[in-house]
Amino acid sequence: MARDRPLLSSRSSSELSRGLAEEDALLTGQPTTRSGPRTWNFWREIGLFVWAVIATAAVIVLAVIYQKAQDSSNGAPPLSGKRNLVFMVSDGMGPTSLSLTRSFMQYTEGAPFNKQLILDKHFIGQSRTRSASSLITDSAAGATAFSCALKSYNGAISVLPNHQPCGTVLEAAKKAGYMTGLVVTTRITDATPATFASHVHMRQEEDLIAQQMVGDHPLGRVVDLIFGGGKCHFLPNSSLSSCRADDKDIVALAQKNGFNYISDRQGFNDLKGGKSIKLPMLGLFADGDIPFEIDRRNEDDHYPSLHEMAETALTALSEATRDSKKGFFLMIEGSRIDHAGHFNDPAAQVHEVLAYDKTMTSVLDFLERDSTQGVMVSTSDHETGGLAAARQLHASYPQYLWYPGPLANASHSAERLDLNYKAFLLSHPSAPKATQRQFVEDSITSGLGIMDASDEEIDALVAQPEISLYLFADMISRRSQTGWSTHGHSAADVNIYSSDPVLAKALVGNHENTEVGDFLREFLDVDVESVTKELREKGIKMMGMEEGESWMGRLPEEGERIDGGDHLKTYEGEFRRRGLEGGVHVGCGCGMH
Numbered sequence: 001m002a003r004d005r006p007l008l009s010s011r012s013s014s015e016l017s018r019g020l021a022e023e024d025a026l027l028t029g030q031p032t033t034r035s036g037p038r039t040w041n042f043w044r045e046i047g048l049f050v051w052a053v054i055a056t057a058a059v060i061v062l063a064v065i066y067q068k069a070q071d072s073s074n075g076a077p078p079l080s081g082k083r084n085l086v087f088m089v090s091d092g093m094g095p096t097s098l099s100l101t102r103s104f105m106q107y108t109e110g111a112p113f114n115k116q117l118i119l120d121k122h123f124i125g126q127s128r129t130r131s132a133s134s135l136i137t138d139s140a141a142g143a144t145a146f147s148c149a150l151k152s153y154n155g156a157i158s159v160l161p162n163h164q165p166c167g168t169v170l171e172a173a174k175k176a177g178y179m180t181g182l183v184v185t186t187r188i189t190d191a192t193p194a195t196f197a198s199h200v201h202m203r204q205e206e207d208l209i210a211q212q213m214v215g216d217h218p219l220g221r222v223v224d225l226i227f228g229g230g231k232c233h234f235l236p237n238s239s240l241s242s243c244r245a246d247d248k249d250i251v252a253l254a255q256k257n258g259f260n261y262i263s264d265r266q267g268f269n270d271l272k273g274g275k276s277i278k279l280p281m282l283g284l285f286a287d288g289d290i291p292f293e294i295d296r297r298n299e300d301d302h303y304p305s306l307h308e309m310a311e312t313a314l315t316a317l318s319e320a321t322r323d324s325k326k327g328f329f330l331m332i333e334g335s336r337i338d339h340a341g342h343f344n345d346p347a348a349q350v351h352e353v354l355a356y357d358k359t360m361t362s363v364l365d366f367l368e369r370d371s372t373q374g375v376m377v378s379t380s381d382h383e384t385g386g387l388a389a390a391r392q393l394h395a396s397y398p399q400y401l402w403y404p405g406p407l408a409n410a411s412h413s414a415e416r417l418d419l420n421y422k423a424f425l426l427s428h429p430s431a432p433k434a435t436q437r438q439f440v441e442d443s444i445t446s447g448l449g450i451m452d453a454s455d456e457e458i459d460a461l462v463a464q465p466e467i468s469l470y471l472f473a474d475m476i477s478r479r480s481q482t483g484w485s486t487h488g489h490s491a492a493d494v495n496i497y498s499s500d501p502v503l504a505k506a507l508v509g510n511h512e513n514t515e516v517g518d519f520l521r522e523f524l525d526v527d528v529e530s531v532t533k534e535l536r537e538k539g540i541k542m543m544g545m546e547e548g549e550s551w552m553g554r555l556p557e558e559g560e561r562i563d564g565g566d567h568l569k570t571y572e573g574e575f576r577r578r579g580l581e582g583g584v585h586v587g588c589g590c591g592m593h
Contacts, residue, residue: 187230409449
């Protein structure tokens with residue numbers, strides 16, 4: 001019977017030999033030779049194998065294409081050729097500034113609760129603001145993160161913790177053939193604009209910053225257009241309006257380096273919105289800071305507004321690059337939002353934010369109609385004041401209230417009332433207390449719109465005129481129930497905005513502030529590292545200094561506060577010649593007019 005046969009006896013000799021050959025092929029790796037027709041299963045297996053190979057290859061190709069698209073949208077600019085970049089900085093503006101200003105706008109315009117600011121419509125992310133030396137940054141380190149895309153210590157102006165200069169995006173843009181501009185409402189020598197076009201170890205070195213900005217710089221002149229305040233740092237100390245410590249005439253130096261110079265509203269008007277401008281241009285419209293918008297709007301014949309300066313700069317730079325292969329880089333700063341926060345003045349704050357919002361509208365309109373592709377990116381270097389749209393006035397459980405009405409009643413900033421008060425005391429040194437008290441009462445009613453000032457509030461102003469700035473501001477903060485946690489900066493994340501969330505996709509979401517700096521250089525496609533190298537090579541030879549000495553001012557001494565100590569003093573007092581004592585400007589009075 002068949003079952004009694006050996007297991008292999010039922011197979012033919014050919015089958016047996018083929019099986020042995022296949023086994024041998026498995027052991028030796030040599031192919032077998034087959035004879036006879038191919039079966040359906042054989043061709044089916046071949047087809048499946050070929051399909052698998054093609055499908056795998058297709059998946060790999062698609063993955064590579066997708067990854068390149070992701071890299072392009074998150075890193076290198078997704079466009080080629082000529083481009084413009086407008087970088088806006090809302091110094092000191094945190095998220096609560098938007099809530100405060102939006103409610104104020106809705107209240108004053110009788111608008112519905114869902115009406116937004118222009119800023120609201122262009123929100124794309126947030127920036128983390130810590131510096132290399134503190135969880136709370138100052139403007140110098142905060143703006144260095146933008147200009148150099150690197151962290152540094154508080155007080156550093158485009159200088160690293162090892163005290164070496166770092167090349168800036170503006171310097172690299174100029175070297176690459178772009179036109180460049182800076183537009184601010186503070187002194188042009190203040191920290192934020194300074195970080196783009198100068199390098200000093202301590203931000204207080206504003207005299208040296210002024211020199212570098214007009215071309216006394218290792219790279220020569222790097223800025224084509226400058227609009228702002230700070231004239232006092234450009235005038236020799238023989239001038240009554242000077243706040244320099246020496247007799248250098250920086251305006252004359254600027255003109256020697258090719259700058260055209262204007263210093264008043266008439267000179268600005270003669271530019272005809274930028275159509276009659278000749279670059280390079282230096283426009284300094286105030287001895288210190290341009291007044292707060294709440295005050296400036298009543299002095300329109302003296303000072304141009306932020307949006308007017310921005311529009312003129314955009315037109316001028318666009319005309320200047322019309323026939324160029326490169327576009328322009330323009331930094332615009334809503335500088336005095338920060339000062340309103342330092343003073344804890346909510347009335348000044350909302351008008352500064354509205355002025356910034358209006359300027360953003362001007363920038364967006366320009367980008368919409370300009371033939372060159374461009375993008376606007378906006379963020380803050382930090383938040384100031386620890387602002388809250390809420391305040392607990394008493395120990396009992398608070399009501400949930402915030403009042404924009406008191407802010408609408410104010411016609412002047414606390415800063416302006418403080419200046420007027422000090423001027424009154426200076427001109428009436430022997431005025432009786434009753435006269436002084438009447439002046440204070442009139443200031444409160446006419447400047448702040450407050451009709452219910454208490455005797456205690458008035459007595460405090462009469463007794464302590466040296467802190468009247470903060471007392472005036474607190475009166476309106478209490479009545480609007482606006483809260484503040486500090487007269488300094490806070491560690492809050494700040495918002496990022498853009499005209500085009502696709503072009504600025506790299507900044508969508510939450511980012512470190514240095515990533516904003518990365519975006520600026522990548523969008524412009526400029527080589528900042530080569531500028532850093534050139535700065536370090538040329539810097540040691542600058543101004544006749546020997547190798548090893550610094551062209552960036554003196555180094556901070558042991559134990560000296562690099563952020564300048566009580567820098568609020570920078571914003572009050574009278575202009576007078578001053579020196580540096582312990583890292584603090586003595587009697588600088590920067591920001592007052």
